Amino acid sequence: MARILIIDDHRLVRDTLVLLLKRESHEIQEAANGREALRLCEDNPPELVITDILMPGVDGFEVIRRMRQLSPRPKIIALSGGGRNPSQDVLKKAAHIGADQTFSKPIEIAEFVAAVTDLLATA
Amino acid sequence: MDRSTQEFASFYGQAPVGLCCFDANLRYLHINDRLAAMNGMPAAEHLGKSISEVIPGVAAGVESQLRHVLETGETIVAGSVVAEAPAHPGRAVSFRHHYYPLKSDAGTVVGVGCVVEDVTEQAQAEAALRESEARLRAVLEGAADGVISIDENGIIESFNRTAERIFGHKEADVIGRNVSLLMPEPDRGAHHIYLQEYLRTGVGKIIGIGREVIGLRKDGTLFPLDLAIGEVRLDSGRHFTATLRDVTERKKLERRLQQAGKLEALGRLAGGIAHDFNNLLLPIIAISTVTKQDLAHDERASKNLDMVLEAAAMGRSLVDKIMAFGRQHPMKRQPTNLAGVIEEAYSLIRPTLPATIDIRVELDSAVGLVLADTTQIHEVIANLVSNAADAIGPRAGVIEVRLEKHVADTDARKVEVPAGPHACVTIKDTGCGMQHAVLDQIFEPFFTTKPVGAGAGLGLAVVHGIVSEHSGTIAVTSEPGCGTTFRIYLPVIRQDTPCEARTTVSG
Ligand SMILES: Nc1ncnc2c1ncn2[C@@H]1O[C@H](COP(=O)(O)OP(=O)(O)OP(=O)(O)O)[C@@H](O)[C@H]1O
Ligand SMILES: [Mg+2]
Numbered sequence: 001m002a003r004i005l006i007i008d009d010h011r012l013v014r015d016t017l018v019l020l021l022k023r024e025s026h027e028i029q030e031a032a033n034g035r036e037a038l039r040l041c042e043d044n045p046p047e048l049v050i051t052d053i054l055m056p057g058v059d060g061f062e063v064i065r066r067m068r069q070l071s072p073r074p075k076i077i078a079l080s081g082g083g084r085n086p087s088q089d090v091l092k093k094a095a096h097i098g099a100d101q102t103f104s105k106p107i108e109i110a111e112f113v114a115a116v117t118d119l120l121a122t123a
Numbered sequence: 124m125d126r127s128t129q130e131f132a133s134f135y136g137q138a139p140v141g142l143c144c145f146d147a148n149l150r151y152l153h154i155n156d157r158l159a160a161m162n163g164m165p166a167a168e169h170l171g172k173s174i175s176e177v178i179p180g181v182a183a184g185v186e187s188q189l190r191h192v193l194e195t196g197e198t199i200v201a202g203s204v205v206a207e208a209p210a211h212p213g214r215a216v217s218f219r220h221h222y223y224p225l226k227s228d229a230g231t232v233v234g235v236g237c238v239v240e241d242v243t244e245q246a247q248a249e250a251a252l253r254e255s256e257a258r259l260r261a262v263l264e265g266a267a268d269g270v271i272s273i274d275e276n277g278i279i280e281s282f283n284r285t286a287e288r289i290f291g292h293k294e295a296d297v298i299g300r301n302v303s304l305l306m307p308e309p310d311r312g313a314h315h316i317y318l319q320e321y322l323r324t325g326v327g328k329i330i331g332i333g334r335e336v337i338g339l340r341k342d343g344t345l346f347p348l349d350l351a352i353g354e355v356r357l358d359s360g361r362h363f364t365a366t367l368r369d370v371t372e373r374k375k376l377e378r379r380l381q382q383a384g385k386l387e388a389l390g391r392l393a394g395g396i397a398h399d400f401n402n403l404l405l406p407i408i409a410i411s412t413v414t415k416q417d418l419a420h421d422e423r424a425s426k427n428l429d430m431v432l433e434a435a436a437m438g439r440s441l442v443d444k445i446m447a448f449g450r451q452h453p454m455k456r457q458p459t460n461l462a463g464v465i466e467e468a469y470s471l472i473r474p475t476l477p478a479t480i481d482i483r484v485e486l487d488s489a490v491g492l493v494l495a496d497t498t499q500i501h502e503v504i505a506n507l508v509s510n511a512a513d514a515i516g517p518r519a520g521v522i523e524v525r526l527e528k529h530v531a532d533t534d535a536r537k538v539e540v541p542a543g544p545h546a547c548v549t550i551k552d553t554g555c556g557m558q559h560a561v562l563d564q565i566f567e568p569f570f571t572t573k574p575v576g577a578g579a580g581l582g583l584a585v586v587h588g589i590v591s592e593h594s595g596t597i598a599v600t601s602e603p604g605c606g607t608t609f610r611i612y613l614p615v616i617r618q619d620t621p622c623e624a625r626t627t628v629s630g
Contacts, residue, residue, distance in 0.1 A: 012405075012406045013402050013405050016405060016406040017409075020413060023413065104401075105404070105405045106404040106405040106409070106435075107405060107409070109412045
């Protein structure tokens with residue numbers, strides 16, 4: 001059973017992702033912001049981190065950079081809701097600094113679940 | 124000399140005008156000092172001489188006039204001669220003269236009396252005035268602003284060339300007519316009263332202030348103009364000079380800037396809304412999807428969830444529109460052959476439109492390459508075609524989609540396409556068309572005439588945004604009941620080697 005950390009400042013989004021992935025029988029941890037997420041990972045990094053990008057304080061970019069320094073290095077999925085900055089731009093940058101997969105909100109459920117499965121298989 | 128003879132001699136000799144008398148043979152009988160000085164010869168030397176002996180340069184002309192007086196007994200008043208001054212060779216002098224017959228008691232003409240004035244200074248002043256008038260006229264004619272002057276009854280007294288160009292009237296046709304002919308109602312009818320009121324009270328709305336008014340061209344079209352009026356008081360009465368400028372272009376620019384500002388503000392707002400919306404749509408779509416899977420056996424629940432998903436999908440496409448409108452999508456512009464893109468867009472749109480609509484596509488693939496974002500061009504075509512289909516409605520109708528080279532329009536009033544080669548995409552429908560009031564607002568974000576839920580009013584705002592970002596121009600003509608034509612002009616960056624000259628698709 002894989003451990004997955006979900007980071008999003010939007011409670012409903014977080015709850016939804018938890019619901020989706022619990023159905024796939026994964027063990028889920030949640031964080032409402034970057035700082036909380038980094039604290040959770042300190043001793044025991046998860047196998048997969050799913051993080052929103054635009055969050056107050058420690059944002060998704062920072063989370064990705066810090067995750068890459070952990071060992072073993074978790075797989076990373078970045079999500080973006082677009083908005084002020086074109087979501088493609090944000091996601092491109094996320095991929096550039098180390099995200100393994102990126103999704104625009106609202107995500108395609110089937111693709112998203114498949115990506116999670118694939119990434120965990122290679123973890 | 125007795126006293127009266129002496130008085131006469133001094134009256135004659137000291138007169139500040141030239142005086143002389145000729146006998147019937149046109150020889151000098153006597154001459155005063157003033158005229159002798161003008162002739163450059165002492166008075167005494169004149170006596171008995173013929174005119175050609177004294178002032179040979181003008182003798183012929185003067186003699187013939189004097190002879191006329193001798194023969195007819197008529198008086199010549201205020202004749203004029205310009206001559207080289209006998210006393211000052213090389214200097215032109217202007218004379219004004221009066222010749223009158225000297226008659227004997229019996230009434231026969233026995234000689235000619237002359238009064239001669241040197242009017243050189245006056246003539247110079249007149250010439251200077253004429254020149255300054257000509258110069259002023261040239262300034263007026265060359266002025267970038269229209270200048271019109273009227274008298275206190277509103278009668279046009281002058282109308283410069285720029286005014287001719289602005290109004291389409293020739294100066295000759297409007298001089299003497301009332302200036303109200305340049306105004307539409309209600310100004311036209313009110314102008315006379317307004318002018319009289321001003322003359323009476325000195326209180327005016329425009330005179331000395333200036334403001335924007337509506338002008339009426341000869342062809343009946345109206346246009347905005349900036350008007351300033353100055354008053355001149357002359358001996359002949361009170362006159363008014365209007366300086367005016369056609370501000371059609373400036374107004375257009377202002378409106379465009381306003382539109383751009385509004386779009387930018389809305390774009391920023393749209394970005395924020397889109398972000399929140401996407402976060403809200405995620406749970407709705409994800410949870411409906413998984414719940415539907417869980418309740419696969421429950422047909423009614425599945426159907427209900429399909430409705431939720433359909434609504435969510437509509438919400439999602441609305442967000443996409445808002446984002447496109449807010450130009451949230453990065454532009455990926457590449458040299459593009461528009462024919463290919465339009466054909467692709469057409470093949471995607473055709474299946475979504477009713478079969479009662481005949482779409483005719485005619486694409487000239489030799490228009491050259493345009494720097495364009497294919498996705499955005501798709502969006503433009505899709506929006507215009509779907510609007511055209513909406514305008515046609517359930518009736519039968521035709522939509523024409525054309526791509527062709529744009530040949531520079533010499534009639535600058537029609538479309539303002541910048542110079543240089545352009546590709547022109549035309550989308551023409553036989554739909555309901557639009558009234559002026561609608562046409563004026565179609566590019567406004569959220570402007571729609573469609574029922575709630577049917578149109579967001581963003582389609583054309585998006586089209587406008589995209590076309591502007593492509594440095595293009597968009598033009599619309601529409602006739603209620605007949606149909607609408609949208610033309611989009613995109614600058615061609617270079618000619619492409621055409622593989623096929625023309626594609627025609629029909630469906
Ligand atoms: N081809 C056309 N013929 C007649 N009217 C048109 C045409 N195209 C646009 N309009 C008018 O312009 C309005 C604005 O068009 P626009 O595409 O911006 O919004 P919409 O079609 O109402 O909504 P949306 O495109 O967002 O679904 C329309 O509601 C319609 O009144
Ligand atoms: Mg539309």
